[in-house]
Amino acid sequence: MIAVRQLTKQYPTHLAVDDVSFEVGQRETLVLLGTSGSGKTTTLKMINRLIEPTSGTIQINGRDSRERKLHELRREIGYVIQETGLFPHYTIGENIALVPRLLEWDERRIQNRIRELLAMLRLPETYLNVYPNQLSGGQRQRVGLARALAAQPSILLMDEPLGALDPVTRSAIRREFKNLEELRQKTIVLVTHDIREAFELGDRVALMDGGRIQQIGTPKELLLQPVNDFVRNFFADQWLSLQLHVFSLQDLAPYLPNETAPPPEARLFPAQTQLADALNELSGPEAIAFKTGQHFVAVQSATIWPALGQLLQKQTV
Numbered sequence: 001m002i003a004v005r006q007l008t009k010q011y012p013t014h015l016a017v018d019d020v021s022f023e024v025g026q027r028e029t030l031v032l033l034g035t036s037g038s039g040k041t042t043t044l045k046m047i048n049r050l051i052e053p054t055s056g057t058i059q060i061n062g063r064d065s066r067e068r069k070l071h072e073l074r075r076e077i078g079y080v081i082q083e084t085g086l087f088p089h090y091t092i093g094e095n096i097a098l099v100p101r102l103l104e105w106d107e108r109r110i111q112n113r114i115r116e117l118l119a120m121l122r123l124p125e126t127y128l129n130v131y132p133n134q135l136s137g138g139q140r141q142r143v144g145l146a147r148a149l150a151a152q153p154s155i156l157l158m159d160e161p162l163g164a165l166d167p168v169t170r171s172a173i174r175r176e177f178k179n180l181e182e183l184r185q186k187t188i189v190l191v192t193h194d195i196r197e198a199f200e201l202g203d204r205v206a207l208m209d210g211g212r213i214q215q216i217g218t219p220k221e222l223l224l225q226p227v228n229d230f231v232r233n234f235f236a237d238q239w240l241s242l243q244l245h246v247f248s249l250q251d252l253a254p255y256l257p258n259e260t261a262p263p264p265e266a267r268l269f270p271a272q273t274q275l276a277d278a279l280n281e282l283s284g285p286e287a288i289a290f291k292t293g294q295h296f297v298a299v300q301s302a303t304i305w306p307a308l309g310q311l312l313q314k315q316t317v
């Protein structure tokens with residue numbers, strides 16, 4: 001758990017972070033979203049004390065971070081950055097083993113953990129002895145995550161973790177990360193300037209501008225109840241597609257016909273599936289079905305839009 005109170009970073013010439021407060025609970029992902037220079041990275045680096053705050057406090061799992069020894073603090077906090085920060089002259093195995101070795105884990109435990117992480121992140125064991133430059137960007141990113149997770153920190157800080165990847169790989173890895181049970185257990189703060197990434201990965205999003213948080217809330221709150229023009233304008237370009245990330249199939253149910261059984265050719269989803277995820281799973285213009293209470297509800301993927309239109313009218317009036 002992280003609690004940030006009135007955090008400020010004043011450089012001689014620039015106020016980088018200005019009175020920022022937020023909490024991130026266990027099993028929660030908070031995304032710091034904003035344009036370049038809005039103070040996201042500075043905020044993140046103050047959490048693991050790569051940058052010392054000018055004022056304000058940070059509690060990590062209930063204890064003031066200033067009272068902790070640095071090495072102890074960093075053990076509790078995994079850190080993933082855009083270029084992965086892998087050591088080029090270390091093999092993949094050595095890179096992943098870095099923190100467990102510093103912590104003097106016994107070698108068997110280290111090897112077991114490495115194999116567990118490789119399996120989890122779908123990296124073949126043959127990669128153990130190769131060097132980072134022999135892997136693709138997406139594979140390096142997975143290794144970067146494996147290294148950050150190796151010693152089982154309770155907190156994970158991620159700074160543009162997918163920033164160096166092409167859009168297709170980026171969205172595939174994003175989906176993969178979202179489904180990893182080990183990641184779901186953690187307290188995560190993720191920095192990005194990619195709105196879709198923020199909406200897909202964040203339980204809550206803090207939208208920053210000029211070193212301040214303009215609004216913090218669920219993606220749905222930011223999209224449908226913006227507190228000011230900055231927030232409204234920030235999402236304006238992608239407003240239509242972002243709806244697919246803030247509504248679930250369940251939300252559409254009142255606008256769709258009920259059936260006693262799912263239509264034979266429909267794909268069946270859990271009712272809480274995000275619209276974007278359901279549409280992503282389809283290979284063509286199939287029907288989507290889900291169950292609410294005793295009833296099945298079905299919709300042709302192409303006719304989702306009128307129902308969504310009705311739902312929106314209800315939400316924004």
Ligand SMILES: Nc1ncnc2c1ncn2[C@@H]1O[C@H](COP(=O)(O)OP(=O)(O)OP(=O)(O)O)[C@@H](O)[C@H]1O
Pocket residue numbers: 011012013014015016034035036037038039040041042043193
């Ligand atoms: N060491 C420094 N000295 C002076 N100003 C700095 C320093 N580090 C950062 N800044 C300024 O503080 C502001 C916030 O920087 P920060 O890196 O936190 O932004 P960001 O939102 O993460 O941007 P980006 O997405 O481009 O990384 C920027 O205007 C930056 O120029």
